[in-house]
Amino acid sequence: MRNLTWLLGGTVFLLASCETYEGGRRISSEGFIKELPEAVLAIAAPYQDLTAVRIDPADGCYVYRHVGPVETTFLPLRSVRGRPICTQLPDADTDEAATG
Template sequence: MKPMWTFPVLMTLAACAASMPNGSEVVEPGILKEVPDSVRMLAAPGQDLSTVKIAPEDGCFYYLWNGPVESTFLPLRTAQGNPICTRTEG
């Protein structure tokens, strides 16, 4: 059985290695300073775009959702429910 801290540590290290699209600036490791206009136009309403990151493992955008008990990153989606990513699979 692996220690429970292994996953969070690996996720933190992976976030540090995220590649950003050209022109995007990073405030802290993995967090975009400014969300590209093209992503803002694609994003469905109701998603908070003030804290957005790109996950290095899939190249998709995630936004910080602040719930009543915890905060977590959720996939940024279009109005049709599709994830918004910087690269396609394949």
């Protein structure tokens, strides 16, 4: 009986941890953004897969899932000019403003 209680309790916790909550942002269960902002759609280069995009927590930039012939990886989402699309200014700009 005790083992059954632990098994049922553990199952509930495992199932509860499968879904993430991102505080009002429209994120799918895989962690991808369901609807990109219009500004991002307007400047994103056309050759990228915009159905599987998320924000990289390390730098705040958008990344998209690239499915290649050998592996699937995440690449920076780039503008038509080739620059990465980010949600915040790079740290280098803030460092320059503080020192200069």
